[in-house]
Amino acid sequence: MAEVKQYRHLFFDLDHTLWDFHTNSNLALSQLFVKYGLEERLKVSEEAFRATYLQVNNALWAQYREGSVDKITLRKERFKQALAAYDVEDENLGVTLDREYLEISPYQTALVPYALEVLDYLAPRYDLHILTNGFTEIQDVKLSRGGLKPYFKYIITSESIGVNKPHAPIFSEALRRTGALQGESLMIGDNLEADIIGARNSGIDQVYFNPEGEPHREEVTFEIQSLKELLKLL
Numbered sequence: 001m002a003e004v005k006q007y008r009h010l011f012f013d014l015d016h017t018l019w020d021f022h023t024n025s026n027l028a029l030s031q032l033f034v035k036y037g038l039e040e041r042l043k044v045s046e047e048a049f050r051a052t053y054l055q056v057n058n059a060l061w062a063q064y065r066e067g068s069v070d071k072i073t074l075r076k077e078r079f080k081q082a083l084a085a086y087d088v089e090d091e092n093l094g095v096t097l098d099r100e101y102l103e104i105s106p107y108q109t110a111l112v113p114y115a116l117e118v119l120d121y122l123a124p125r126y127d128l129h130i131l132t133n134g135f136t137e138i139q140d141v142k143l144s145r146g147g148l149k150p151y152f153k154y155i156i157t158s159e160s161i162g163v164n165k166p167h168a169p170i171f172s173e174a175l176r177r178t179g180a181l182q183g184e185s186l187m188i189g190d191n192l193e194a195d196i197i198g199a200r201n202s203g204i205d206q207v208y209f210n211p212e213g214e215p216h217r218e219e220v221t222f223e224i225q226s227l228k229e230l231l232k233l234l
């Protein structure tokens with residue numbers, strides 16, 4: 001394991017790193033599944049529909065990160081494609097589901113285990129910032145409702161910068177906005193490509209939060225399976 005430098009600025013990813021995206025997404029999808037009678041309409045179980053939606057959504061987000069799909073297309077397509085998987089071609093329903101999903105999911109408040117405990121420990125010791133691929137308005141609701149907002153000095157979204165992680169300009173702009181130097185900064189995130197390789201290519205040390213212990217061949221500065229490990233590391 002690498003030696004722990006004297007870090008001053010910690011950049012946290014939000015989704016799946018602090019905010020339990022998976023649980024919160026499921027909570028929102030369950031509400032919509034019931035509200036719109038999808039079991040009857042699609043002849044599918046809630047669990048199977050959620051799995052289909054997640055698959056479609058993940059594929060679109062991967063395209064979004066590559067820059068081959070824009071925000072409007074992502075929003076228009078994800079429920080439409082999930083419905084189409086059950087032979088329901090209903091663009092209006094797709095649009096309605098997407099709008100309501102976006103409205104209700106950020107209000108769900110499940111956090112990744114130990115998130116608050118770790119932030120309580122780190123906040124007096126470091127400057128904490130959020131560096132997230134996401135839409136400013138939505139990420140702000142998650143941070144506020146989840147009780148995370150007071151811990152962070154700067155909240156930087158890809159939307160506010162116009163470039164997503166892993167692309168270099170988002171990291172250089174994050175350093176510029178926060179007044180941080182590369183050598184005193186640490187990026188903590190769950191996405192190997194966006195967070196970890198992105199930060200590494202920008203000369204920033206990284207903590208790869210890998211709760212499932214997914215195998216990989218990348219050289220990372222630190223790797224943890226639980227946020228709790230940050231209490232010892234930092």
Ligand SMILES: [Mg+2]
Pocket residue numbers: 013014015016017189190191
């Ligand atoms: Mg993430």
